[in-house]
Amino acid sequence: MTAEGQGVGKTDEGMTVFVRGALPGDVVTAELTKVKKRYAFGRLLFMEEPSIDRTDGFCTYEDCGGCPYGKLTYEKQLALKENHVRETLARLGGVAEPEVRDIVGMETPYHYRNKASMPVSTGGIITRKGGVVENIGDPAVGFYRAKSHDVIDCGTCGLQSPAAMMAAEALRRFMDEDNITGYDPKWDKGLMRHLVVRTAFGTGEVMVILVINGKGIPNVAKLIEYLDDAVASVPESEGGPFSLESVYINVNRGKTSEIYGDRTENIAGKRTIDESIGNMRFEISPMSFYQVNPWQMEELYSKAAEYAGLKGGETVLDIYCGAGTIGLWLLEDLKKKDALGDTEVIGIESVKSAVLDANRNAVINDMVNARYVCGRAEEELTKLLCKDDKSAKAGQEKEAGQDSETSDDVGLHVDHADVVILDPPRSGCDASVLEAVAKARPERIVYVSCDPATLARDVKILGEAGYDFKEATPVDMFPWTGHVETVCLMSRK
Numbered sequence: 001m002t003a004e005g006q007g008v009g010k011t012d013e014g015m016t017v018f019v020r021g022a023l024p025g026d027v028v029t030a031e032l033t034k035v036k037k038r039y040a041f042g043r044l045l046f047m048e049e050p051s052i053d054r055t056d057g058f059c060t061y062e063d064c065g066g067c068p069y070g071k072l073t074y075e076k077q078l079a080l081k082e083n084h085v086r087e088t089l090a091r092l093g094g095v096a097e098p099e100v101r102d103i104v105g106m107e108t109p110y111h112y113r114n115k116a117s118m119p120v121s122t123g124g125i126i127t128r129k130g131g132v133v134e135n136i137g138d139p140a141v142g143f144y145r146a147k148s149h150d151v152i153d154c155g156t157c158g159l160q161s162p163a164a165m166m167a168a169e170a171l172r173r174f175m176d177e178d179n180i181t182g183y184d185p186k187w188d189k190g191l192m193r194h195l196v197v198r199t200a201f202g203t204g205e206v207m208v209i210l211v212i213n214g215k216g217i218p219n220v221a222k223l224i225e226y227l228d229d230a231v232a233s234v235p236e237s238e239g240g241p242f243s244l245e246s247v248y249i250n251v252n253r254g255k256t257s258e259i260y261g262d263r264t265e266n267i268a269g270k271r272t273i274d275e276s277i278g279n280m281r282f283e284i285s286p287m288s289f290y291q292v293n294p295w296q297m298e299e300l301y302s303k304a305a306e307y308a309g310l311k312g313g314e315t316v317l318d319i320y321c322g323a324g325t326i327g328l329w330l331l332e333d334l335k336k337k338d339a340l341g342d343t344e345v346i347g348i349e350s351v352k353s354a355v356l357d358a359n360r361n362a363v364i365n366d367m368v369n370a371r372y373v374c375g376r377a378e379e380e381l382t383k384l385l386c387k388d389d390k391s392a393k394a395g396q397e398k399e400a401g402q403d404s405e406t407s408d409d410v411g412l413h414v415d416h417a418d419v420v421i422l423d424p425p426r427s428g429c430d431a432s433v434l435e436a437v438a439k440a441r442p443e444r445i446v447y448v449s450c451d452p453a454t455l456a457r458d459v460k461i462l463g464e465a466g467y468d469f470k471e472a473t474p475v476d477m478f479p480w481t482g483h484v485e486t487v488c489l490m491s492r493k
């Protein structure tokens with residue numbers, strides 16, 4: 001099965017066929033819709049023999065593309081993901097029989113997402129005589145149909161936080177009552193584009209980001225009141241009540257498939273929400289990355305701490321550090337063992353608000369030995385490690401009020417690293433980053449990845465640069481989807 005949810009089968013003649021809706025173990029009759037030289041695509045016609053791993057699932061929105069693994073038993077999902085990691089490391093990473101530990105699954109794999117990004121649509125808008133603009137249909141707030149940009153109106157979702165679904169209901173009601181238009185991508189008209197809800201499950205705090213194609217939302221105070229009541233109404237049995245602590249507007253104009261535009265404005269409440277996890281507290285701003293599954297985040301970070309194997313006194317680089325969470329977790333782990341000593345963490349992150357969060361998170365968690373650089377790892381890592389003290393000089397120039405090489409250059413300089421944490425986006429690490437990491441000659445590299453294919457590619461590059469693959473542990477951060485997170489340990493040859 002592909003991560004996007006297409007069953008991969010064979011015809012009786014042995015040709016590979018991709019069929020949406022077919023699961024591993026199903027025997028189906030499919031109509032071939034597109035035939036290439038070596039493979040074909042098919043449309044499922046009849047289920048001849050259902051797979052033993054098939055379930056009815058928990059969702060009634062059959063067309064929603066959010067859960068491509070929605071009809072597989074949870075055990076089978078885990079087995080497929082673990083196998084995918086093992087097979088990809090061998091095939092693309094060139095690791096013979098890679099040591100892949102048992103995947104870490106969830107006990108209750110529901111309502112785990114702390115961030116819901118829900119597109120809004122009213123089925124288009126029309127302009128009546130006299131210039132009155134009206135929605136064609138009712139407001140829909142939900143998720144895209146598989147392989148399309150049609151919005152399926154979802155009242156419930158087994159993956160999302162109940163606070164997010166209640167906020168969606170509040171937005172529907174407000175749009176309906178106040179005739180607020182939904183964005184129509186065909187004509188690039190209409191106001192509401194996306195509703196993004198971030199839920200801090202540990203503290204109950206909620207942030208709402210209203211993405212609009214316009215300057216503002218008429219009567220927005222009423223919408224805030226609806227949202228406030230809606231998230232507070234989640235019953236205790238569903239993890240509630242939650243409390244709306246922060247509301248933003250993000251302006252995204254023009255035809256684009258990006259969710260966010262450039263301008264983000266805080267219109268009510270705090271600028272960040274607080275989350276607590278284990279002993280730690282983190283502040284999160286709207287544009288900062290934060291792991292979407294807080295329960296599995298603990299498992300992921302604990303495994304990263306185990307692989308980092310810190311004893312105290314090391315220099316750790318936390319590259320692609322987001323709001324600083326992994327590096328601070330490692331420091332906290334040492335603190336608990338009374339071994340913190342002068343261990344230092346230096347984080348690199350390209351999103352400025354995340355770096356500001358990281359600095360605050362270090363303070364909140366009482367860590368004086370964590371520092372952060374804002375910029376692209378491709379440029380900042382070599383500056384950080386350069387031997388000629390260029391970056392330190394840039395920092396001094398900045399202090400003296402002169403221009404530095406980059407505005408965010410804080411003049412940090414390290415002459416070595418003992419452990420490097422890499423946690424890049426899906427595209428993996430740029431080759432220049434891997435080269436610089438290998439030159440820093442850390443004992444260990446802990447690579448956290450959300451895409452086995454780019455992880456395997458980078459494992460191969462690091463292998464050629466002097467690092468042995470030791471082992472990997474997949475962690476299921478995204479039940480019912482085809483995605484899997486992996487923590488991987490490499491050590492110097």
Ligand SMILES: C[S@@+](CC[C@H](N)C(=O)[O-])C[C@H]1O[C@@H](n2cnc3c(N)ncnc32)[C@H](O)[C@@H]1O
Binds near residue numbers: 290425
């Ligand atoms: C998968 S997230 C990991 C964040 C963090 N380690 C965590 O566990 O929450 C990847 C992070 O890399 C940042 N990023 C993306 N491209 C980058 C680049 N070229 N240089 C530095 N940071 C980058 C993103 O903004 C994001 O915060």
